[in-house]
Amino acid sequence: MSNEQTYTPPRVWTPDEASGGRFAGINRPEAGARHEQELPVGEHPFQLYSLATPNGVKVTVLFEELLALGHAGAEYDAWPINILEGEQFSSGFVNANPNSKIPALWDYSASEPLRVFESGSILLHLAEKFGAFLPTDTAGRTETLNWLFWQMGHAPLLGGGFGHFYAYAPEPLKYPIDRFAMEVKRQLDVLDRRLAETRYLAGDDYTIADMATWPWYGALALDRVYDAGEFLQVHTYENVQRWAKELDERPAVKRGRMVNRFWGDPAEQLPERHDASDFELRTKDKLDAAGESSGEYV
């Protein structure tokens, strides 16, 4: 047992000092709005408030896949939410999602505007609405939801657990890194064994379960998050590699990854998405060349 850091909790916890680490500045132990600000609203039936983090990318990939399939009714406006500046705590955002996390969606296509929050709930809502990427037979639908809910329950151990302690904590600590590396490698093995049996997570069909899982575990396998590819030996999960690379080649996935992105190659950053032509005309490199600022988020 290491004695590198010990902590004797007081009888009552109080947030009397910044905990340190990335995101510490926005953390508070209360929910609710911190300031009055309405959300912008565009002209399309769907208004998405998001950022190109893995949870955000799930939804923009689904929108782009729906549009690629010919569902013109899936047109959407994607507005960026700067979570490092606390925009998720505006009154308008909290009205859309009382949990103050991106992604949040307003669906204006119904008779009454409908708020949809939690990325898994948004994927399910859209898949059911358009009758796409969710098998209709009981076995296929159930297996899709099995993997969708698996992702929703387990990815926090990858992001909030492993990723936080490996990449974001103020200093590396052996105990939490070992604990979450163990769990993440187990999860990768779960996926690898499943993908040895089937092309996609739910079977032969590409579904919302793949769209939910790829931005986390696909990104990890492709060594795009936390700089942890070698540490976790992600190349050894051969079936996850095959699946991750196949999805990475999909044009709708390439587009979905760009929406509300503020880091990486400027040509692959689309700060706001209001029209299909924005992918050609409104990426950060083009905005910069035109002297239009898109803001700095990270």
Ligand SMILES: N[C@@H](CCC(=O)N[C@@H](CS)C(=O)NCC(=O)O)C(=O)O
């Ligand atoms: N379970 C939620 C998680 C969403 C989430 O954690 N969003 C993060 C970005 S990936 C966020 O908005 N963080 C802002 C904050 O914690 O204040 C979902 O899947 O929608």
